[in-house]
Amino acid sequence: MANIEKLIWPGSTQLAPVPPVLVGCGGGQLPNNLFTVAWTGIACSRPPLITIAVRPERYSYGLIRASGEFTVNLPTAPLARAVDFCGVRSGRDLDKFAACRLTPLSGSAVSAPLVAECPLSLECRVEQTLELGSHTLFLARILAIQVNADWVDASGRLNLERDGLLAYAHGHYYGLGACLGHFGFSVRRKASAASRRRETRPSTSK
């Protein structure tokens, strides 16, 4: 490779792209609220666990502490403005569902509201709370997911690419661009070439 000059900087939170998800909280006896979280990640598959990092001074922090529940809603590109708004404005001051014309939907396993306009939502219950400094990390079990029926094809396969999910990288929102391959494509091409060689009689090979 070419000799690339590297700069060494102090540690900082430069992970990208990340999903700028709409987190629903409150519900039941609590007011509904919605806020944007880019600092989220999957932590385990069996059981399915997710983390979200939340500043204790945020209004939603108290709601999640009170109920032990939240929802994670994946936004599409047309929701970029609502996602941004829910990240900069506080639920202390206004009803963000109403302000963004988003529709709260009942959870199947939690009281926290889902966002109907998001094609896929995760219903989550907090299992561990780690106070780490500026942020508290909620580690939560994904109890159920709700998905738009029209994102599921005839074979029952989820088609998350349908309307284009929103991504966030270093202060900017992006749509997803070109698909560059599927999981395993780097080794599957050779495998299928080999299996073609095995399965195809010489007379039919090009």
Next chain:
Amino acid sequence: MANIEKLIWPGSTQLAPVPPVLVGCGGGQLPNNLFTVAWTGIACSRPPLITIAVRPERYSYGLIRASGEFTVNLPTAPLARAVDFCGVRSGRDLDKFAACRLTPLSGSAVSAPLVAECPLSLECRVEQTLELGSHTLFLARILAIQVNADWVDASGRLNLERDGLLAYAHGHYYGLGACLGHFGFSVRRKASAASRRRETRPSTSK
């Protein structure tokens, strides 16, 4: 909104898009290795902390356990094939740096190798290890970052959009598409319009 039919499914790890990062591990007295992790997230900003979820049966798991260190390297779209390869092949069987023609680079704060071809790398030291089930979650402090000098503009600002970062969603790799706005754009337009009104004399306003 239109009445959107929702399907309710059991909980699963449907978070997207996520960053399919190349994690460097080993180094020092240990062999260098590289593997792909899509299950990563920022956990805190002060101190800067990151999580990666790793299956204990992976070769890299033992290396991270042994050294307590790893690096997180953000790939660009042209690295999609290498990223996929490092996710499906094991370092038990081959040297993935060599197989992918990637260049290991010394860390400034850790012995784990960085990937020179990635424009941005995080050097991380494990602070907590949470055994959660199928995966173990490493919670690590980001001690330093290394960034390509040509990704930093004259004002010292990092330009992560320069070559296009790689994203992963539901089994497929994507480049980033169109930029849809910057953080705060949903409220800043009104603010700057208001400030224009304040700052601009009536004779010059349109």
